[in-house]
Amino acid sequence: MSVIYLLISISIVVAVFxxxxxxxxxxxxxYDDDYTPSVRMLFDDELIKKASDDVIQITKKNPKP
Incomplete structure (x- = not known):
């Protein structure tokens, strides 16, 4: 029976922690902003695609010899 008291007291201490x-x-x-992280993953691909398009346009304007 003393083991049960020990386990209950330990579980209460862990729960309070x-x-x-x-x-x-x-x-x-x-937990202030719980909406943006779930939507951010939808816009990451567009930012990467836009950056790669910008790099392609720059290399077309200034081709390396």
């Missing part, structure tokens, strides 16, 4: 870590993360703004 994770709860405090969560509260600290919320106060520091970790």
């Amino acid at each position: 994770f709860f405090l870590a969560f509260i600290r993360a919320v106060k520091k703004g970790q």
Whole structure:
């Protein structure tokens, strides 16, 4: 029976630790912007494609000898 008390007390300490870590993360703004990261991956390809198109246009204007 003493093992159960030990396990319950350890689990409560771990739960309180994770709860405090969560509260600290919320106060520091970790979860402020939850929309942009999910949309950012949709626009990364367009930025890479635009950059590669710019490089192609520059090389066409100034071909290396």
